[in-house]
Every structure is written in C-alpha cells, then in structure tokens.
Amino acid sequence: MMVILAALPALAIAQETQVVQIGFSGPLTGAQASAGKDNQGGLSMAIDKLNAQGLVIGGKKIKFEAVMEDDQADPRSGVGVAQKLSDMHVKAIIGPYNSGVTIPASRVYNDSGIVMATVASNPKITQQGFTNVFRVAASDSQLGGKMALYAAKELKVKQVSIIDDRTAYGQGLAEEFAKVAKANGIKVISTDFTNDKATDFTAILTSIKGKKPDAIFYGGYSPQGGPMVRQMKQLGLNTLMLGGDGICAPEMGRLGGDAITDQVYCTQGGAMLDKLASGKTFAAEYQKRFGRPAETYAASFYDGMMVVAAAMKAANSVEPKQYVTALAKIKYKGVAGEYEFDANRDLKQSPVTVFRFKDGLPVALTSY
Template identity: 45%
Template sequence: MKKLKSIVATLAMTGLSYGLAHADQVVKIAVSGPLTGPQAVSGKDDENGLRMAIDELNRTPIKVDGQVVKFELLSEDDQADPKTGMQVAQRLIDQHPTAFLGPQNSGVAIPVSSLTSAAHIPMLTVASNPQLTKLGYNNIFRTGASDALLGSSMATFAVEKLHAKTAAVIDDRTAYGQGLADEFVAKAKSLGLEILDREYTTAQATDFLGILTTIKSKNPDVIFFGGYTPQGAPMAKQMRARAVRAKLLGGDGICADDLVKVAGPASANVYCSMSGAGLDGTPEGRAYIARYKEKFKTEPQAYGITYYDGMLLLANVISSAQTTDPEKLVQALHRANFKGVAATYTFDKVGDLINAPTTIFTFKDGQLVAFKQ
C-alpha cells in the first residue's frame, strides 16, 4: 500500500513538473498615456495600437526556451501630467513588467525615464523632446522622430514648398511644444525665414483670439504651433473666423483625424509633420488601417502605429535573443534592426532612431493625407 502511494505521488509530481515545464510564460507589457482629458483620443490610440499587436502575437505566439510566450497588457492613465505619470509608472513598475511603452508626452516621459532606468526596464517611447536621450540612461529607445527632425522638417517645408518668407510661433509651454517650437525657430533662421513674433499659451487653453489678433497685425505667411490637437483644432478654427491668412503648421501632436471634428473646413489650411511614412502609402500601412478600423470601429490617430510597431519590435528581439529578462533585452534592443509598418527600427548609442523618416501631412475632404505637390 505504501509502495502504491509512493508511485502515485511520484506520478503526480512528474505530471506537475511536466505541466510547469510546458506552461505558458506570461510577459507583462506596461503602458501609460493620457486616457482621460483633452488628449484622451491620442492616448487611447496608443493603447489600441499596442493591444492590437499583443492580440496578434498571442494568436501566433513566439517561444523562448521551448515555452510559449503570452503577453499581458498593463495600462494606466497618466493624464498627460508629470506628477500623475510618476505615480502610475511606479505602480506599473511594481508589477515587474518586461518592458514599458510610453509615456507619449515628453513632459511625462522625461521624469518617468529615471524610474524605468532604476528598474533596468527597456522604455520605448514616442516622446520627441531631444533632452530625453541626453539624460545618460541606456534603457531609453525613441521609436519616432525627435523634435529636431519634426520641427526642422516643417521649417524646410515652409520655405521650400509654401515659399514662406515670414513666420510667427506659438507654443504651449510643455516640454514637447516648447522643444518642437525651438527646433522650428532654429532651422527657420538658418534658412532665412524671418520670425516676426513668438507667443505662448497652455495645454489647457481653447481661446486664442488675443494671440491671433496680435499675430494678425504682423501678417506672417505661416504660424507654427508647438502643441497638441486639443489646442491646434480650435486655433485653426479661430484663425479662419478672424481671417488670418497664414497657414497653420505643427508637429505630430496635431497630426490627427480628430482635428477635423473641431476645425472643420479650417483644417484644409493646416500642415503637420509626423514620424514614419504615411500609412496609406504602403500595403502594410493600408492593412493596418483596415484591421484597426475593424477592431476598434474608429480611425487610427498619430501614434498608435508606432506602439504597434514597438511591440512587434520587442517581440522580435525577445524571440531572437531567446530571453525575457529586461536587462538583457536592453542590450539586445541596442543591436536591433527591425522593419515595422511605419519605419525600420535601429538605434544609435543614446537610443535615438537612426534615419527616422518624417512625412508632411495636410487635411483634405476631412481626412489626414500625405502632402503631395
């Protein structure tokens, strides 16, 4: 009887060991972004892009050391606020994720980077302020173009395509908006584009009539706005209402179909630069748009595709390096070379995307489209 119990116990333990050896390996992926407030549309787009990539990967899973890897999404709302961002980032890090995607906003990403660095977790972010990758952390990977590229590309566009001679500049005083505007001004001056005025607003403002009245009196050819759609959309509408003849330029923060909902016909006078190639310009991009619309019943916005690509990049690195250890993945990401939908992802020594592509967009028939002259 004792012998029988011993055999049963042995078989049970063997079965348990077998089950454990073949259990799925759960890999947690953290993301934070503005899921409420004025930038909620953009933040939800980020989460959607990441969620779509995770769902696709879990349907055709990768393996590490023979174990199937299942990805689990951990998402928090940072409200585009640095203080809230630090709190939710720490809450996410306490759950021991393998990687952290986001934050979207530079003003949140810069302080949060200290937490992900201390935790030795790879951080993949679209935050574009150049300061982010100058902090000395080796775990930061910028998956989009920096302000240096986005701002300077719009200055070049203003001079070479719009034949502008003069410009006014407005920024929202965020790390993103101010950094973007600074880069535009620097490139504009080098090209001989005269800056007639520089004005400031906030990331909560919706009334720009005072600023626009001042700028209108100086009659610039273009107005460059460093900020996001919740301000860019009413600004464009108010420019039209006040017969401001200048074209409105901006970075990826205003490159969103959602701008049309507020700006209406005034959106036709708006131009913006965005990291990556236009999605509708490639078969892969068009396929992403179709899958996104089918899954979420809404149009994709500016950053979701980069979060989608970022997750596929991470999965590719996990598969090729055969590890889910965050510290080892940091080293592997520095050696990565992955062709995604929006870009090819390979990074320089500080974590900036090498040869980050940018595309100029405008709005036509209520849709965001790549500019073609």
C-alpha cells in the first residue's frame, strides 16, 4: 500500500507534462550545411532554455521537443519535409532557411494550420496572404536595399555589375539591390546569372573585368561567394564584392582563403550582437556549447522559438489556431532585435547591419 501511495505524486506529475513538438527545416547536408547547423544550434539552445524554465501552459507543464529535418536547401525536399512535419502535427515550424524552400513549403504548413517562423527573405513569402506564416528576420527589400544605400552613400560606388544564383533568395536580393542602386545614382553596367551548384565563375568574371565596375554585387550564398572572390583575385579583378546575408558568414573566409579581404561587404538582418548585452551573452553561450561561433542566423532561430513560446504563453495554449492571434499582436524583445509584426506578418522594424570582412570573418560596421 505504501509503495502505491509513494508512486501517486510521480504519476500526477507525469500526467501534467505535455510534450510539444517543434519542427525544424534547414540544410543539414550539402553545400549549405554550415548555415543549417548554425540555425539548428540556435533552436536547440532556445528549447533547452525554455524547458529549464518549467513553463506551464493550459494547466500543464510543457516540455518542448525539436524534430530536426534536413531539407537540403532543395524545394522538393523542403515540401517533403513540410508534409512529414504536418503529418506529425508539430505545433510550430522554425525555418526554413532558404527562400526557394520556404515559398512552396509555406503553403503546406499554412494549409495544415501550423505556424511557421522563417528567416527566409524573399518578399513573396509574406505576400501570399497566409495567416500562419511569419518572417522573423529582414526581407530582401531591407537587405538588398540597405546594401545599395550603403554602396551609394558610404562607398561612393558609381558603376556595379550584378550576379545572382537564380534561387528565389539570390534573384530577389539582386532585384532589390538593383532597384535601390539605380534610385541612388548607381549605374548597373552588367547582369549575369550562375546557379547554386556552380564552382567556376571565370567566364562571367572575365567579361565583367572588361567593363571595369567599382563593385560586384552577388545575390547568393557563401559556397559560391567564397570561390567567386578567390577567382576574382586570380583574374586580377580588384573591385569591391558586395552581398547580403547569404555571404555574411565565416564560411566565406574558409572557402575564399586570403582573397576574402576588407574589400568584401555584406548585410545581415538584426542589430549588432556585440553591441548588445543580450547578444554578447548569447554569443558566449553558443561558443561554449558548440565550440564554434554563432554565425548568420543562430540568434534569429533562437528568437523565433522564444517568440512562438511567448505567444503560446499569452494565449495559454500550444495549439496554433489558438496562439496565432497572440503572435500577430506580440511585442517581444529578443537577442537579435525587437519582434512586432505588421499586417503581412513581416517585422515592423528590422535593423540591418553592414559587415566588412577582416581576417576572413565578417565584422559589424554599422546598423543602417
């Protein structure tokens, strides 16, 4: 009898704990695996911190559990991941990372009634009118536009050549850069295209060299950006390289070697982490836990999870149809910035930080 009584409190606690599954979609293998693992680390840190807090929602102690899926930065794989996570009835999806994956996957998540918090930047993502789709980072119009403004006002660029990788991300970023560049007196003297699997850019760069631009803007990711700058050096193409958040990572230095100098600039959504107390703490915790620095979007994936949890707490429910309204109205101060959404589910305020590379690493210059 005493054994049964002793077991009752433990049984009651077990019944009061609800496991809440959170989906993750990102490139964990392939050329962009470094970015995917960076993002995965941010989400893992948030979930561990929340679980340590012992949140009680709807009268139950909540234990978050991440379901990590590799979408390979591929739209078809991303849709497969979306269908799998939807069938599991996860309570939120943090991701995807790539715009090309996010655009088709967002329809699957929205149709399944799952809330999605993505860092993907193509403006089309939030122009679809999906009530469950939120962007927790800057859009291409902010990232590409601010790089163009900085190029015109601070770097005094007069002529630019543009290359993009034809992904939804790269193309969208390049279009926004071009639009703002032209409006600010920069002449676009050439436009070229590559792809997100390419390794040889010699033909494009040789053609550009003859046009003598002040800068090249690349809409794409580090696996192409690093080798591209290395090949620029080999060809004696001594000009500025500009890009967005896709090249704003230490991976540029790893792949580009000594060609990645202070001639390379990039933009990233969010405030300068090293200027914020919360940012410094996050960066130190991330380094300690994973033995590597937090890169482009670790803090945004961390914040994305925290914002979703705050909305669940405010609505007193982990069900997306219950907490989505609270998320739309939320005001939350995170590691990477302030989170408050407009009618399109874009951030009302998304500071953009301009970075310049030094010793192969992006170093924050200014918020712009």
